Amino acid sequence: MSFESLGLSNQLLFALRENQFSHPTPIQKLAMPDILAGKDVLGIAKTGSGKTMAYALPLLQRLEGIESENRHITALILVPTRELAAQVSEVFIPYSKALTKPLITMAVYGGASINPQMRKMNNVDILVATPGRLLELIEANAVHLKNVKALVLDEADKMLTKGFKKELDQILKLLPNRRQNLLFSATLSEDVDELQRVLLDDPVTASVEEKEEEISLIKQIGYRVTENKKGELLRHLMKEKEMTQVLIFCSSTYQVDHVNDKLKKNGIASKAIHSKKSQGARNSALSEFKSGELTALVSTDLLARGIDIEFLPFVVNYELPRSPKDFVHRIGRTGRAENPGEAITLISPEESHHWRVIQKKMKIKVWTEDLPEWNPK
Structure with a gap:
């Protein structure tokens, strides 16, 4: 039609x-x-x-x-x-x-x-x-x-x-x-x-009935890491996995800006999107991300449902969302149109219980491991 x-x-x-x-x-x-x-x-x-x-x-x-x-x-x-x-x-x-x-x-x-x-x-x-x-x-x-x-x-x-x-x-x-x-x-x-x-x-x-997000094509992995090491681990994983396009979710506008600033200071092309940004700034950042001009886009749950990129290879949960449903919406931005994707979740000790709740609600056991060995700068 x-x-x-x-x-x-x-x-x-x-x-x-x-x-x-x-x-x-x-x-x-x-x-x-x-x-x-x-x-x-x-x-x-x-x-x-x-x-x-x-x-x-x-x-x-x-x-x-x-x-x-x-x-x-x-x-x-x-x-x-x-x-x-x-x-x-x-x-x-x-x-x-x-x-x-x-x-x-x-x-x-x-x-x-x-x-x-x-x-x-x-x-x-x-x-x-x-x-x-x-x-x-x-x-x-x-x-x-x-x-x-x-x-x-x-x-x-x-x-x-x-x-x-x-x-x-x-x-x-x-x-x-x-x-x-x-x-x-x-x-x-x-x-x-x-x-x-x-x-x-x-x-x-x-x-219009809301369909359940299809997450069967998404490879999931979780890393147990202290809060103060999350930034270093994120940058390590981006380098190790050669991420050229990654959508990073945080739970507050403050954390979005903080993570985005750290990425830029480390030479990574990144922009932030959240409710305090003007609509023009949000549209511009999203357009640059979709076109490949940006390596990273850091967002609150504002984009958990509103972004549709067929070939987005990576999603990172820098922090866990409040509800399991929001988690599914987040990771559902990758693994779309029959293309595989990877969802990485960073879990601090304080988030461990909530991480178990999310897995139970998803009815999926996600492989979760301790902080990997690497040499942070």
Whole structure:
């Protein structure tokens, strides 16, 4: 199936080709036609499945030509984090420019000064916002919701677990009754199910089942090593195994930056990716890694699901993730498309118990050995 068959306008189809998108993802195939038809949609799809574009493109097409009053937006997208707000707006903006009459999109969120955001609210058509900051802007009369034609709740499961239910209730009371509602979530939890019953009117469900990661092609090995020796061991293994492309996972932004700095100081082409990096910086680093310009890419679990490289030969767990499921997602970045890959895990004494739990959940016993003999510099 192609994008042409989904009912998108020629302007948007041209923009898709310009951005080298030729085929829709499963969630895009399921959701786009019904959103274009004006129906309420419940979309269930994991992070990295293309769900933002699944609602962005049809909404742009539906909203084109609708005149908006000053500070009266026509579409509202609510998200749980500032990173997602910026990411979503960056999907809307280039495709909006392809329209005969472009729609103005803006992202607003807490953790940044509110005054510049207030000044830029003039003539905004599509607002991507975190709930708390949106309520602050409403209280300051910087934005009004009475003309909203479409409401999107993106990553609704995370929004509810982060305690935004009270703010959501306040916002819903300010919206007009007649509008299109779209709710996207990675999971259909009890809370999300309750929310969709209240929010959605005779919805169409677009659900893409998450397949279990295929790890049978992945060679796994673990090394028991003290925390202060992990960096030296990592560099030794990269040299010994002649790694030309390796994705390294850490559990915090601090550790990602620390490991990346050490690699660069030792002459290894490396970059870091985490939530505190701008979307542009993250895109650039990922592109350089995929093209082979970088030997190493150091990341938090931000990339555990969002990166797809067919021939990635090595993944290193510098630290263990919180859950066994996240571990499987991490190592699943290698061993793809029937190509073998190797996953190496460094386990400190403090992580030994958690390492056993992960293996038990995977139902796999990973060969784990003590620190190998080598001559660190």
